[in-house]
Amino acid sequence: MDEIIEIKEEIQPEHKHHSTEKDILEAAKRVFQIKGMYGARMQEIADEAGINKAMLHYYFRSKDKLFDAVFQDAAKNFFSKIRELLNVDKPLLEKIEYFVENYVELLMKNSFIPAFIITEVHQNPDRIKNVFLESGVNIEMQFISDIKTAISLGIIHPVDPKQLIINIIGLCVFPVAAKPIIKTMLSFGDEEYLKFLESRKKEVSKFIINAIKVH
Amino acid sequence: MDEIIEIKEEIQPEHKHHSTEKDILEAAKRVFQIKGMYGARMQEIADEAGINKAMLHYYFRSKDKLFDAVFQDAAKNFFSKIRELLNVDKPLLEKIEYFVENYVELLMKNSFIPAFIITEVHQNPDRIKNVFLESGVNIEMQFISDIKTAISLGIIHPVDPKQLIINIIGLCVFPVAAKPIIKTMLSFGDEEYLKFLESRKKEVSKFIINAIKVH
DNA sequence: GTCTATATAGGGATAGAC
DNA sequence: GTCTATCCCTATATAGAC
Numbered sequence: 001m002d003e004i005i006e007i008k009e010e011i012q013p014e015h016k017h018h019s020t021e022k023d024i025l026e027a028a029k030r031v032f033q034i035k036g037m038y039g040a041r042m043q044e045i046a047d048e049a050g051i052n053k054a055m056l057h058y059y060f061r062s063k064d065k066l067f068d069a070v071f072q073d074a075a076k077n078f079f080s081k082i083r084e085l086l087n088v089d090k091p092l093l094e095k096i097e098y099f100v101e102n103y104v105e106l107l108m109k110n111s112f113i114p115a116f117i118i119t120e121v122h123q124n125p126d127r128i129k130n131v132f133l134e135s136g137v138n139i140e141m142q143f144i145s146d147i148k149t150a151i152s153l154g155i156i157h158p159v160d161p162k163q164l165i166i167n168i169i170g171l172c173v174f175p176v177a178a179k180p181i182i183k184t185m186l187s188f189g190d191e192e193y194l195k196f197l198e199s200r201k202k203e204v205s206k207f208i209i210n211a212i213k214v215h
Numbered sequence: 216m217d218e219i220i221e222i223k224e225e226i227q228p229e230h231k232h233h234s235t236e237k238d239i240l241e242a243a244k245r246v247f248q249i250k251g252m253y254g255a256r257m258q259e260i261a262d263e264a265g266i267n268k269a270m271l272h273y274y275f276r277s278k279d280k281l282f283d284a285v286f287q288d289a290a291k292n293f294f295s296k297i298r299e300l301l302n303v304d305k306p307l308l309e310k311i312e313y314f315v316e317n318y319v320e321l322l323m324k325n326s327f328i329p330a331f332i333i334t335e336v337h338q339n340p341d342r343i344k345n346v347f348l349e350s351g352v353n354i355e356m357q358f359i360s361d362i363k364t365a366i367s368l369g370i371i372h373p374v375d376p377k378q379l380i381i382n383i384i385g386l387c388v389f390p391v392a393a394k395p396i397i398k399t400m401l402s403f404g405d406e407e408y409l410k411f412l413e414s415r416k417k418e419v420s421k422f423i424i425n426a427i428k429v430h
Numbered sequence: 431g432t433c434t435a436t437a438t439a440g441g442g443a444t445a446g447a448c
Numbered sequence: 449g450t451c452t453a454t455c456c457c458t459a460t461a462t463a464g465a466c
């Protein structure tokens with residue numbers, strides 16, 4: 001009998017009738033993304049969720065498991081969004097424009113994610129592996145072949161597709177990941193910084209296309 | 216007599232005849248840069264330095280002060296190097312080439328610094344302020360005026376100088392800051408990743424110059 | 431200056447009532 | 449499922465001998 005019950009619990013989601021689990025995840029997300037795995041306190045997450053500390057353990061057993069739930073979720077969204085935006089059916093140059101505009105927009109709405117992921121993967125490189133294991137292999141295969149095609153058609157200059165992908169992603173992500181540094185370096189207030197990012201939606205794709213397009 | 220000795224110690228660097236302080240800083244640097252402020256353990260730093268835990272407090276009073284010494288040192292080197300490379304006396308396009316080549320080289324030799332700084336500034340934005348307060352104001356003024364001049368001479372297309380600076384720095388820093396992510400995404404082993412960075416010394420400056428140069 | 435031993439607090443985790 | 453109270457370990461920090 002015990003075994004049957006166990007199977008049932010594995011098939012159906014646990015705690016399905018309550019939003020507490022979701023509340024905890026949202027609270028944990030807010031705290032972990034700023035303070036990180038080691039800087040975050042279970043007490044602060046409980047306060048943020050408006051519940052008791054013991055509940056965190058009831059739902060997620062340990063801090064590490066709770067963190068992992070938050071991290072996996074954030075990272076999977078982050079990378080599946082890249083794949084999604086790179087897989088729209090457009091010619092290469094339009095696709096780059098489309099990607100930059102939408103990805104910068106997404107990053108502006110989730111501005112803590114890049115630094116959060118960089119931090120946690122830097123401190124524990126193994127964490128990234130599970131993310132890619134589940135979300136399928138070689139996410140940028142389609143985009144790489146787009147680039148190769150455009151090169152052979154003489155639309156863009158010859159370029160290592162992997163270098164180009166990293167250039168594109170880096171140009172979008174870096175200014176968000178390094179937000180407080182850039183604000184200080186360039187003497188930006190909050191509004192100026194936001195305008196700066198907003199401009200990048202157009203500026204970065206112009207920059208990239210200028211760099212690779214055959215005129 | 217006691218007072219005279221005290222004054223002497225304040226004028227000259229403390230603990231001058233021993234390398235212990237330096238040993239501690241080096242050990243702390245290694246540990247903090249990977250584990251971060253909250254993940255690092257004083258015991259581990261002591262082990263790494265080959266001394267006793269109590270010595271850390273003797274020399275630096277607290278974990279926070281020790282961390283701050285490490286962070287300030289790392290950050291100041293990091294940013295003063297940017298300024299130094301951007302202030303060589305060369306025409307803009309050559310200067311960009313020179314910057315990219317040397318900065319990527321430096322980053323390859325100090326590959327933990329970018330993620331370390333991004334992490335700690337993300338978790339505690341105030342830390343970055345002291346860095347810029349001491350190392351002078353507006354580090355990129357010269358470079359910004361170089362860009363404006365090149366635009367007015369018709370050498371490069373009109374572009375927001377601040378956007379261009381962030382593009383240049385981002386293209387160098389991002390692939391190092393996101394090292395484990397990129398290795399996983401692009402299925403790179405250690406050697407492939409190093410070759411990838413090595414190529415960027417030339418590829419990135421070609422990319423940037425293509426993007427901005429008037430042909 | 432360097433060590434051993436210890437104080438003290440903080441935080442993750444659990445027990446158990448309801 | 450949710451709470452209170454508490455356990456217990458770990459980590460920073462200090463005291464004090466040498």
